[in-house]
Amino acid sequence: MRKRTLFLLAVVALIVAALLWWFRPWSPYSPSTMTRLFHPEYRLDNFRAMERVFPYVTLPASDTPTPLPRAATPRDLPDTFRHEGQDIDVSEFLTRTETTGLMVLKDGEIQLERYFQDTEPTSRLTSWSMAKSVVSTLVAIALEDGHIRSLDDKASDYVPALAGKAYGDVSIENLLMMATGIDFDETYHKHTSDINLLFYRVFLLGASARDVVANRPAAQPPGERFHYISPNTQILAWVLEEAVGSPVAEYASAKLWQPLGMEDDAIWNLDQHGVELAFCCLNMTLRDYAKLGQLHLQQGVWNYQQVLPEDWVFTATRRPEPWMAEGHGYAERGYGYHLWTPTNPDGEYFLNGVWGQTIWVAENPGVVIVKTSVDPEFRPHTAEMISFMRGVTAHLSSDSGK
Numbered sequence: 001m002r003k004r005t006l007f008l009l010a011v012v013a014l015i016v017a018a019l020l021w022w023f024r025p026w027s028p029y030s031p032s033t034m035t036r037l038f039h040p041e042y043r044l045d046n047f048r049a050m051e052r053v054f055p056y057v058t059l060p061a062s063d064t065p066t067p068l069p070r071a072a073t074p075r076d077l078p079d080t081f082r083h084e085g086q087d088i089d090v091s092e093f094l095t096r097t098e099t100t101g102l103m104v105l106k107d108g109e110i111q112l113e114r115y116f117q118d119t120e121p122t123s124r125l126t127s128w129s130m131a132k133s134v135v136s137t138l139v140a141i142a143l144e145d146g147h148i149r150s151l152d153d154k155a156s157d158y159v160p161a162l163a164g165k166a167y168g169d170v171s172i173e174n175l176l177m178m179a180t181g182i183d184f185d186e187t188y189h190k191h192t193s194d195i196n197l198l199f200y201r202v203f204l205l206g207a208s209a210r211d212v213v214a215n216r217p218a219a220q221p222p223g224e225r226f227h228y229i230s231p232n233t234q235i236l237a238w239v240l241e242e243a244v245g246s247p248v249a250e251y252a253s254a255k256l257w258q259p260l261g262m263e264d265d266a267i268w269n270l271d272q273h274g275v276e277l278a279f280c281c282l283n284m285t286l287r288d289y290a291k292l293g294q295l296h297l298q299q300g301v302w303n304y305q306q307v308l309p310e311d312w313v314f315t316a317t318r319r320p321e322p323w324m325a326e327g328h329g330y331a332e333r334g335y336g337y338h339l340w341t342p343t344n345p346d347g348e349y350f351l352n353g354v355w356g357q358t359i360w361v362a363e364n365p366g367v368v369i370v371k372t373s374v375d376p377e378f379r380p381h382t383a384e385m386i387s388f389m390r391g392v393t394a395h396l397s398s399d400s401g402k
Contacts, residue, residue, distance in 0.1 A: 081391025
């Protein structure tokens with residue numbers, strides 16, 4: 001009888017311990033909250049309030065916030081756009097792709113700004129992998145400032161902890177091009193893939209994101225094949241932090257938020273060791289996302305100051321390597337320095353994140369389009385999204401709108 005009682009007490013103690021670990025009443029961040037991140041009932045609210053899901057650091061609005069100018073005669077969206085030989089209704093597309101925000105700039109002026117699903121101008125909308133492109137932008141600034149000597153430098157030149165590891169022998173350019181040769185499976189729908197195991201270890205078990213990715217082995221030599229994986233950006237951000245001597249968010253605040261006159265506070269989610277989740281999880285308002293696109297459209301110039309190296313945008317979006325073009329990883333898009341390019345690009349490129357986050361830049365007509373979404377079918381919708389962006393761009397550039 002006594003043994004049975006002790007056994008039952010032990011079982012109860014284990015259940016209580018498990019419940020305490022799962023719900024963590026002493027902390028605002030618990031596995032119970034994190035595992036509901038993508039649940040259909042919660043994801044819309046989560047994507048515009050990520051501070052409730054993960055720890056974060058704030059990037060304050062600029063001391064001199066500068067709103068983007070509005071067009072004297074703004075343009076509206078076209079009724080339809082062409083995709084694979086068919087006319088697609090724009091309103092239906094925006095609804096079907098669960099759009100939360102849409103902003104269109106032409107020649108640096110706001111033509112259109114719309115919010116959906118109870119999202120507002122002050123809503124901080126999560127970036128997912130668009131944050132990767134922000135990291136590469138900061139690397140460009142660090143290169144312009146002289147903190148990074150050359151893109152040919154190895155990661156271990158800046159992060160001694162990587163010496164002797166596969167990532168230590170990878171160059172900064174290899175990291176930017178997602179051509180590191182590192183072995184990593186980024187299959188989101190496979191529960192046991194490396195990317196999902198990374199999420200489990202970092203978000204549920206509290207591991208350091210850097211520790212999880214630093215020891216990844218090489219599958220092949222770097223610089224030979226495009227292979228898109230999130231650890232590359234986490235390592236790139238580590239290199240950046242060591243090069244500039246400050247955390248990524250702090251450097252972003254000083255070098256982007258302040259000079260670009262960002263209107264609103266942003267937040268960058270952290271792991272439980274206080275390090276930015278550089279491969280995702282930057283959260284900004286639609287208007288400030290648009291400024292990132294406009295900075296690239298203007299070839300890195302802002303208020304007559306060269307913020308990025310003069311040839312950065314051209315080099316980052318027009319890679320000569322054939323294995324960086326569409327068809328070498330993704331059928332409908334190619335890659336550059338953490339920026340995507342569509343099939344047959346004509347001065348077009350875009351920042352992109354899962355669940356349908358996009359900043360589209362079309363240099364020749366001077367158009368920037370930002371679309372945030374909560375789209376579970378974002379992968380099959382990517383080619384259609386590119387057609388939508390091109391359709392809106394063509395509509396804005398048509399003679400009828402001048």
